[in-house]
Amino acid sequence: MLKLEAVVIDNGGFDLKADFDVPTGAKVAVIGPSGAGKSTLIGGIAGFLPVRAGRIVWHGQDIGHADPGKRPVAMLFQDGNLFPHLTVAQNVGLGLHPDLRLNQAERDRVASAIARVGLAGMETRKPAALSGGQQSRAALARVLVQGRPLLLLDEPFAALGPALKVEMLGLVEDLVRETGATLLMVSHDPGDARRIADQVVLVTEGVACPPRDTAALLDDPPPALRDYLG
Numbered sequence: 001m002l003k004l005e006a007v008v009i010d011n012g013g014f015d016l017k018a019d020f021d022v023p024t025g026a027k028v029a030v031i032g033p034s035g036a037g038k039s040t041l042i043g044g045i046a047g048f049l050p051v052r053a054g055r056i057v058w059h060g061q062d063i064g065h066a067d068p069g070k071r072p073v074a075m076l077f078q079d080g081n082l083f084p085h086l087t088v089a090q091n092v093g094l095g096l097h098p099d100l101r102l103n104q105a106e107r108d109r110v111a112s113a114i115a116r117v118g119l120a121g122m123e124t125r126k127p128a129a130l131s132g133g134q135q136s137r138a139a140l141a142r143v144l145v146q147g148r149p150l151l152l153l154d155e156p157f158a159a160l161g162p163a164l165k166v167e168m169l170g171l172v173e174d175l176v177r178e179t180g181a182t183l184l185m186v187s188h189d190p191g192d193a194r195r196i197a198d199q200v201v202l203v204t205e206g207v208a209c210p211p212r213d214t215a216a217l218l219d220d221p222p223p224a225l226r227d228y229l230g
């Protein structure tokens, strides 16, 4: 269980407040207007932004002041997930060791993560020699190899075309099912939420609301969500 206990996350003077629980294994979409604080919420849980008040608790342990690498978190951003000068295998290997000194067992894990996302045979390619979808797959392989129980996605597929995005969401769904990870995914597309998320956290004006059932919320949106959905 991820517990956000009266948390205030500080993003350069902008405050994001959250006070709710996310059950282990839940798939949660984070939606809301631009500038409302979605990325701030994710950045605070990941450890890239400071927690000014309250606690972030994972399985009973306060992780709110731990270094990002010490948190049970793997994260994907919209851009910049891959280093252009490194091969696919090296980019994935970074998920295990920043210095890329991997033993045989770790190299095997990298190879199986690459195979799992459908990139077997492309281990030695650099990102520029991959399509957009293949780059997303490589980034997902790095998340997979880390084996972290909390997966945070901040609009990772926004730059992909609709069909490719659906394909990548399907892959995320499969990986989450296989690993039992808890998923929080920022998206601007309510269709993404319906496709993958059982619950939705609506973020408006610096407040992240407790998760609500996806269909119930989107079928009967409160005024703030209705304004956003248009």
Ligand SMILES: Nc1ncnc2c1ncn2[C@@H]1O[C@H](COP(=O)(O)OP(=O)(O)OP(=O)(O)O)[C@@H](O)[C@H]1O
Pocket: 011, 012, 013, 014, 032, 033, 034, 035, 036, 037, 038, 039, 040, 041, 203
């Ligand atoms: N480095 C910063 N310093 C000060 N304010 C910031 C900084 N980064 C973001 N903000 C402000 O924090 C607020 C929340 O930003 P955030 O990126 O979390 O919103 P968001 O909901 O993810 O928006 P979007 O959907 O446009 O990505 C915004 O008003 C933004 O201007």
